[in-house]
C-alpha cells in the first residue's frame with residue numbers, strides 16, 4: 001500500500017508540473033488574444049468612421065450642388081420680378097423667391113452640421129489609424145516572440161504526458177479515477193500529508209483512530225473532510 005501512495009505522489013508531481021505548463025501556455029495565448037481583440041476593435045471602429053466620412057463627403061457635394069442650383073433659380077426668379085406685369089403675378093413670383101430662400105437657409109444649416117461633424121471626425125480617424133497601426137505592430141511582435149515559447153511548451157507538455165500515462169498505468173483504475181477527480185476539484189492537490197493528526201490539505205484534525213490506522217499503511221485512507229488521499233511520513237528521529 002505504501003508503494004501505491006508513492007506512485008500517486010509521483011503522479012501528482014508530474015500532474016502539477018503539467019498543470020503549470022498548461023497554465024503558462026494559456027496565459028501566453030490569452031495575452032495575444034487580448035491584443036488581437038483590441039486591434040480588431042480599433043480597426044472596426046476606424047472603418048465605421050471612414051465609411052461615415054465618405055458618406056458625409058458625398059452628402060456635402062450633393063448639398064453644395066443643390067445650393068448652387070437654388071441660387072441660380074433665385075437669380076432667375078429675381079430677374080422675372082422686374083418683368084412681371086400684374087400684382088398677382090408679382091406676388092406669386094415673390095412667394096417662390098421666398099420659398100427658395102427658405103430652402104437655401106435649410107440647406108446651409110445642413111451643410112454646416114456636416115462640416116462640424118467632419119471637423120470632429122478628422123482627429124478621431126487620425127488617432128484611431130495610429131492606434132490600429134501600433135496595436136497591429138505589437139500583435140505581430142508578440143506573435144513572433146511567443147511562437148517559439150509556445151512550441152517549447154507544447155513539446156514539454158507532450159513529453160510530460162507520456163511520462164504521466166506511464167506512471168498512471170501502474171495505479172489501480174478506481175484509485176486513479178478517484179485521484180484524478182480530487183486533483184481537479186482540489187486545486188491540484190489530491191495526495192495530502194497527515195501530520196500531527198491533521199490533514200495538511202484542509203487543515204482539519206483527523207479522528208485519532210484514523211490517524212493511528214493510516215500510520216500502518218494497510219490501505220488507502222481519505223480525509224473525511226476534503227476527501228484527499230492521505231499519507232503519513234514518520235518524523236525523522238532526533
Ligand SMILES: [Zn+2]
Nearest residue numbers: 199202223226
Ligand atoms: Zn483534508
